[in-house]
Each structure stands twice: as structure tokens, then as C-alpha cells.
Amino acid sequence: MLFPVTYRVNAAGHMEIGGCDLLALAREHGTPLYVYDEETVRSRCREFKSAMGTRGDVLYSAKAFYSPQFLRVVAEEGLGLDVVSAGELAVALRAGYPPDRVYFLGNNKSREDVADAHRAGATLVIDGWYEFDLLSSIVPAGERMRCEVRLSPGVKPETHEYIATGQLDSKFGFSIESGDARRAVERALAHDRVELVGLHSHIGSQIFDLRGHAAAMAIMLDLVAELKHDLGFEPERLGAGGGLGIAYTSEDDPPTPREFVETLLGALDSGLAARGLKTPELVVEPGRSIAGPAGVALYTVGSIKDIPGVRRYVAVDGGMGDNIRPKLYGARYEAFLASDPDGEPAAQPVTVAGKYCESTDVLVADAKLPDMAPGAVICIPASGAYQMTMASNYNGMPRPAVLMVRDGIDRLIRRRETLSDLTAAEVF
Ligand SMILES: Cc1ncc(COP(=O)(O)O)c(C=O)c1O
Numbered sequence: 001m002l003f004p005v006t007y008r009v010n011a012a013g014h015m016e017i018g019g020c021d022l023l024a025l026a027r028e029h030g031t032p033l034y035v036y037d038e039e040t041v042r043s044r045c046r047e048f049k050s051a052m053g054t055r056g057d058v059l060y061s062a063k064a065f066y067s068p069q070f071l072r073v074v075a076e077e078g079l080g081l082d083v084v085s086a087g088e089l090a091v092a093l094r095a096g097y098p099p100d101r102v103y104f105l106g107n108n109k110s111r112e113d114v115a116d117a118h119r120a121g122a123t124l125v126i127d128g129w130y131e132f133d134l135l136s137s138i139v140p141a142g143e144r145m146r147c148e149v150r151l152s153p154g155v156k157p158e159t160h161e162y163i164a165t166g167q168l169d170s171k172f173g174f175s176i177e178s179g180d181a182r183r184a185v186e187r188a189l190a191h192d193r194v195e196l197v198g199l200h201s202h203i204g205s206q207i208f209d210l211r212g213h214a215a216a217m218a219i220m221l222d223l224v225a226e227l228k229h230d231l232g233f234e235p236e237r238l239g240a241g242g243g244l245g246i247a248y249t250s251e252d253d254p255p256t257p258r259e260f261v262e263t264l265l266g267a268l269d270s271g272l273a274a275r276g277l278k279t280p281e282l283v284v285e286p287g288r289s290i291a292g293p294a295g296v297a298l299y300t301v302g303s304i305k306d307i308p309g310v311r312r313y314v315a316v317d318g319g320m321g322d323n324i325r326p327k328l329y330g331a332r333y334e335a336f337l338a339s340d341p342d343g344e345p346a347a348q349p350v351t352v353a354g355k356y357c358e359s360t361d362v363l364v365a366d367a368k369l370p371d372m373a374p375g376a377v378i379c380i381p382a383s384g385a386y387q388m389t390m391a392s393n394y395n396g397m398p399r400p401a402v403l404m405v406r407d408g409i410d411r412l413i414r415r416r417e418t419l420s421d422l423t424a425a426e427v428f
Helices: 022-029 038-052 068-076 086-094 111-120 130-138 180-190 211-231 257-275 325-329 419-423
Strands: 015-017 033-037 056-061 080-083 102-104 123-126 145-152 194-200 237-241 281-284 295-307 311-316 350-353 362-367 377-380 401-406 409-414
Touching: 015 022, 022 033, 022 295, 022 377, 022 401, 022 409, 033 038, 038 056, 038 068, 038 257, 038 281, 038 401, 068 080, 068 086, 068 401, 068 409, 080 086, 086 102, 086 111, 102 111, 111 123, 111 130, 123 130, 123 194, 145 180, 180 194, 180 211, 194 211, 194 281, 211 237, 211 257, 257 281, 325 362
Parallel strands: 033 401, 056 080, 056 281, 080 102, 102 123, 123 145, 145 194, 194 237, 237 281, 311 350
Antiparallel strands: 033 295, 295 311, 295 377, 350 362, 401 409
């Protein structure tokens, strides 16, 4: 699924999502513009929830994209939330997210992070020894904070190395292999301010091959069996993290949310039976696979540069400032003309470049696009995750506006930044 579920080519021959013509939206709101299809967000949430049924819990990983109105849609669908900073927590709380559905993760939480999580009534996912000291000084005597311990199962999934977080050499989690995970659980159980409710893991992101998740589950269950035998502890919740990949190009064929959840439930059930353990709630926390397919990015073409015998550069009005992924991970995308998505591609592919002062500011290296002139609007699908949340003001560029569309109505959920936003924090 490269496009949002409501995608179609309308009578004018233009791209349309949520009943809204993308060319018209670009003209009305300007570009770069991010457009989220509400129906896709809801249907992805529902697919995870219905696959999970009563067997566990689905959290949305806010880091993928977290505007207040977006989070309200996710909350309405009944998902919990994973946040990783006091900032993400503050946005979630202001959006009205139920605090008891919020899980606070992160490998180097500050005192403020832990204090805010505690004040809000969120659950803390402990990811380092230092946090036990923070808990001692923040949680009042006689009180216990709901906590989980983040494990590192030591599995390296098939993904780009920079987004793999489960292997031994990782800044995340207590390693099972080294014995740290067991020691962390012992410490949590002995800690007078901790109520240990679960164990957590996350092995990586943009994963298509789910064998890594199944392998991680087996490794975690070995630890659970050891903890039960030696310490009498069995977790209520067992977290397998997020990581389900999405299609960024029409060649990509990722598993569905249902396949993801069912693979994990299968690995959990067979592992429990083999070890004689009681059944915990399975927890998954997808980010990309909910927000990613729901969002498209729109850009307007400006300068077109031909280098005979080499390539044609088509420069757009955004780039690495709103989408760092090609530069950061070598991520690949496909581009379409909003006015003519099925148009015959020109003889030579073009390079869709951004407007930032870096040679590597390229959004799509070999885009198969029809011939076009300045003013054309280019749509890049699968732009909903890790783009706006990683956006910067590099080169003094304001961040784009964001719309949510549904049933032919578009609503602004984040306004375009202005030049005064750029100087708002400066001291003159
Ligand atoms: C701990 C944790 N959980 C969940 C996620 C969400 O992963 P994804 O967006 O790949 O589903 C991440 C992302 O890196 C993460 O670090």
C-alpha cells in the first residue's frame, strides 16, 4: 500500500485523497505541504487492534508523527501511546491523551522527564541504571510508580543498520545476553518505588522479515522462564515494540499489521507452551506503519537543470529540512505529478532535488516522471512518518503546514511556520 486507502485519480485526472484534490490543496495552502488521510490512520489503528483482540495492547509510537489533532484520532481508536520526552508527553497531555495510557521510553531520561511522567501518571519504561536513582528521588516514599524494564534481546533484524536497536552493541535496553537484563529486573523488584508490570523490547524499524521479531520473542521468553524460576516473577505485559515496515516504493511489499501481530502471537503462544509460563498481555507499539502510509508530501517544482548526457535535476521547494530520511538512511521514495499521476514518464528519469545547500539534498534519485515545467506539483507518498517530526529549520526555512483530510474536507492541523517563528527563540 503505497498510497492512503482513500487514494484515487479524480475526474480531472488529479491525485485525490480523503476526497480532496491534491493539486487544489497545494494551490490553496502552498507548498511544501503535508497531507494526512484520517481514514488511513484510523484503518491502520483498527487493523492492529482487531488482530490483537483481547490478547494485548496496541500503543502508537508518537515519534513517528504527533500533532495534537493526529493524537486525538489515535486516542479515539483506543490505542495507548509511547512517548520519549517531556515534550512529546506535554503535547499528548494537552491533546487530552489519557495519561494512564501513556508509556514513557528513552535511553537517557532527564530528571524532568521522569518527574513529568510520574506527575502525569504515565508508566515508565526503565532503560538504564541511572533511572533507578532518579525514581528514588522523585517518587515519594510509600508510593510506587508503574514501570517496565526495557530489554535488549540481541537480535539484529534485516534493516538498515542505523535503525536497528536490538543487537548487543546498542545504546538501548538492558542486554539479555550480558546478564544486565536479569540484574535490572532484580533491581526493579527490590526497588521500593517501583511496581514492575512488564518487560519491553524493540528490535528495529522498517522491518519486512518478521523472523527477527519471532527470534526476539523466544529470547525474551527464555529470560522470563529464568525469572519465574529464580525470582518468582512473571510479567503482566510483554512488549515486542514496533518496527513493521511500510512501502515507500511500488516494489516494496511489507507484511500487514495483522501478519505482524499474528506472527508475534504465534511466537508468544508456542514459546509459553514450551516453557510452561502464564500468558502475559502482548504489547506492540507501531509508529511508522500507522502514520507513514497516511501522509503524503506535496512540493512545487522551481528550477529545472539539464546536464546533457548526465541527468536532469528538478528542484522542489522542500527537501532535507522536511525529509531527512534519504540523507540519513539512504531512504528511497517514488514521486508522482499531482496533476497527472499516471502520465507517461519522460524518456530519462529525473532527480528530484531539494532546495537546501547540500549536494546530497536529494529526495528521489531516479524518479520516473512525465515532462514538466516550473510550477508543477510533485507528490511523494508514504511521507507520514519520521519526516515532520525530524524536520528542521536548516538554512532558515520555515517548516511546512500539515493538513488532515476526510470526506472532502481539509483541516489545518499545523500551520506553516513564518519567518517570525524562525527568530522567536533568538536573543537580539
Ligand atoms: C522503543 C520504540 N518503540 C517503537 C518504535 C516505533 O517503531 P516503528 O515506527 O518502526 O513502528 C520505535 C522507533 O524507533 C522505538 O524506538
